[in-house]
Amino acid sequence: MKEILKKFIIDNYLLGSGDIKDDDSFLDNGIIDSIGVIELTNFIQDKFKIKITVPEIIPENLDTLNNLERYITRKLKSSK
Amino acid sequence: MKLFLHDIVSDNAKRRPTDIAIIEGSKQIPYKELNRKMENLASYMVAMGLKRGERVGLLAKNSVGSIAAYFAISKAGCVSVPLNHALNVEEISRQANDCAISSLYVGAGFETKAKGLVDKTKFIRFVMNEAQETLGYRVSMFPRSYLKSPASIIYTSGTTRRPLGALLTQENLMSNNRAIVKYAHLKSSDKIICVLPIYYIYGLSLVISHFIVGGTVIIETRFAYPNVLLDAIEKYCATGFAGVSSHYIMLLNMSNLANRKLPSLRYFMQAGDKMPPDVAKRLALLFPKKKLYLMYGQTEASPRISYLDPSLVPRKAGSVGKPIEGVRVKIVNVRGKECKEGEEGEITVKGANIMAGYWNNPVQTNTALKKGWLYTGDIGFKDPDGDIFIVGRKKDFIKIGGNRISPAQIEDMVSRLKGIMENVALSFKDPVLGERLKLFVTLVPGSKLEREQIIRFCKANLPAYGVPRDVVVLKNMPKNSLGKIDRESLRGK
Numbered sequence: 001m002k003e004i005l006k007k008f009i010i011d012n013y014l015l016g017s018g019d020i021k022d023d024d025s026f027l028d029n030g031i032i033d034s035i036g037v038i039e040l041t042n043f044i045q046d047k048f049k050i051k052i053t054v055p056e057i058i059p060e061n062l063d064t065l066n067n068l069e070r071y072i073t074r075k076l077k078s079s080k
Numbered sequence: 081m082k083l084f085l086h087d088i089v090s091d092n093a094k095r096r097p098t099d100i101a102i103i104e105g106s107k108q109i110p111y112k113e114l115n116r117k118m119e120n121l122a123s124y125m126v127a128m129g130l131k132r133g134e135r136v137g138l139l140a141k142n143s144v145g146s147i148a149a150y151f152a153i154s155k156a157g158c159v160s161v162p163l164n165h166a167l168n169v170e171e172i173s174r175q176a177n178d179c180a181i182s183s184l185y186v187g188a189g190f191e192t193k194a195k196g197l198v199d200k201t202k203f204i205r206f207v208m209n210e211a212q213e214t215l216g217y218r219v220s221m222f223p224r225s226y227l228k229s230p231a232s233i234i235y236t237s238g239t240t241r242r243p244l245g246a247l248l249t250q251e252n253l254m255s256n257n258r259a260i261v262k263y264a265h266l267k268s269s270d271k272i273i274c275v276l277p278i279y280y281i282y283g284l285s286l287v288i289s290h291f292i293v294g295g296t297v298i299i300e301t302r303f304a305y306p307n308v309l310l311d312a313i314e315k316y317c318a319t320g321f322a323g324v325s326s327h328y329i330m331l332l333n334m335s336n337l338a339n340r341k342l343p344s345l346r347y348f349m350q351a352g353d354k355m356p357p358d359v360a361k362r363l364a365l366l367f368p369k370k371k372l373y374l375m376y377g378q379t380e381a382s383p384r385i386s387y388l389d390p391s392l393v394p395r396k397a398g399s400v401g402k403p404i405e406g407v408r409v410k411i412v413n414v415r416g417k418e419c420k421e422g423e424e425g426e427i428t429v430k431g432a433n434i435m436a437g438y439w440n441n442p443v444q445t446n447t448a449l450k451k452g453w454l455y456t457g458d459i460g461f462k463d464p465d466g467d468i469f470i471v472g473r474k475k476d477f478i479k480i481g482g483n484r485i486s487p488a489q490i491e492d493m494v495s496r497l498k499g500i501m502e503n504v505a506l507s508f509k510d511p512v513l514g515e516r517l518k519l520f521v522t523l524v525p526g527s528k529l530e531r532e533q534i535i536r537f538c539k540a541n542l543p544a545y546g547v548p549r550d551v552v553v554l555k556n557m558p559k560n561s562l563g564k565i566d567r568e569s570l571r572g573k
Contacts, residue, residue: 027302032304038555038556054333057306057334057335
């Protein structure tokens with residue numbers, strides 16, 4: 001899962017070059033802005049078939065690869 | 081009397097040395113410290129041989145350092161050029177070369193971009209950063225400033241043409257920000273959450289106006305998560321928030337704004353684009369006791385031109401109100417004659433806030449400034465109360481089968497449809513009609529609105545020639561670095 005997310009971030013925000021560590025903040029490193037967050041939530045909803053609600057759009061869920069993985073895993077478990 | 085930009089900081093350092101000027105994350109910087117940083121950097125610039133009137137670029141995000149640098153450049157008698165760091169090196173170097181920037185202040189994280197810029201420009205002699213704000217340089221004399229001294233060059237958005245830099249004087253910026261202080265009733269206890277960059281004149285005016293009264297600027301860069309912004313408002317007891325329409329649309333649709341009371345918050349400010357009246361009304365309805373300032377401005381006017389009295393928002397949202405103190409607005413027809421009440425024409429503006437001209441560009445200056453009046457390129461009218469309504473940009477008007485319509489008229493109507501988040505109407509060349517309307521929309525999360533419903537709504541609410549032929553539902557609306565919709569990039573979609 002993390003590889004899929006990493007590829008999406010690198011392809012779309014780092015224009016295919018550069019690397020990102022699992023705990024790098026997308027915001028603090030200037031990788032993602034507000035439009036980026038909307039794109040990212042759309043991508044996750046489509047790819048993993050989960051529904052992201054407004055209160056869940058917070059950095060603790062979305063701002064690093066590790067946070068994303070934890071959040072999506074939790075959502076997938078609760079939807080079963 | 082605070083006559084010049086740098087006087088604001090030094091005056092506050094004397095009157096309220098321990099009051100907080102800037103909050104940036106865990107840092108709280110009192111005026112005394114900000115003043116020290118400003119003096120150190122200004123001294124360094126003078127010691128390095130910068131002369132009065134030389135242009136100094138600012139390539140940095142909003143930070144304590146970059147704000148201190150902005151005022152230091154004024155103290156050193158130089159002209160600040162806040163650069164849009166979201167542009168690429170090529171685009172920034174066009175601006176830097178246009179006004180012959182001779183030195184550069186670089187904020188954290190922009191070292192590589194700065195190096196690229198130095199390589200591509202002809203005039204940069206030296207580069208500074210936050211380190212020079214902590215060194216104890218002292219010079220005995222700073223160049224004298226005058227009201228008409230050039231203070232800042234702000235490049236207007238748009239990257240395709242030759243860069244257009246509005247040259248603003250000390251008087252332009254000071255008079256305009258004093259008027260902002262007056263109408264927004266700003267005071268020293270005010271704390272503004274600033275998400276707008278200072279290379280954008282609207283963001284810059286928030287800093288200057290709140291510093292004039294000795295208030296606090298809270299730097300916030302995490303608006304991408306609107307709930308985080310609301311948490312910051314609560315945590316720091318902010319009294320004000322300022323944004324463009326998109327910020328409010330995101331707050332209303334992607335945060336739990338409706339469930340928050342935000343007790344410390346006294347005012348919302350909106351400028352930079354037209355706020356859809358329904359969005360303004362929704363916000364006013366949610367927070368009837370807070371003031372919502374719907375404002376109109378242009379970089380060339382330093383920037384504020386007019387604002388709508390907050391008490392009129394429920395009744396008159398859609399209007400940008402009356403001119404601010406010291407500013408006159410005249411609506412003129414193509415012959416240059418003043419329009420009658422209700423008659424549409426070009427909005428022209430006069431006052432101490434109007435720019436000296438475009439840097440090194442007499443042709444564009446003579447098109448924009450005529451006998452002291454700024455021709456804004458915006459088309460509008462005044463209602464019987466003298467409140468101004470903007471109907472669109474002169475160049476954006478669409479002619480369909482002999483009828484004229486502004487995209488803004490269509491967009492205002494479409495924004496009333498439940499489920500629409502943002503929308504843009506554009507015209508494309510059509511072999512039969514001359515022009516053909518296409519509508520681009522984004523939907524609020526969870527909306528199931530379909531193309532046909534949108535077209536049906538347009539048919540019921542717009543004149544036949546204003547009904548879009550095509551509707552494209554986008555996942556995201558493209559935005560420029562200021563958060564405004566990037567209309568031109570939609571042309572390829």
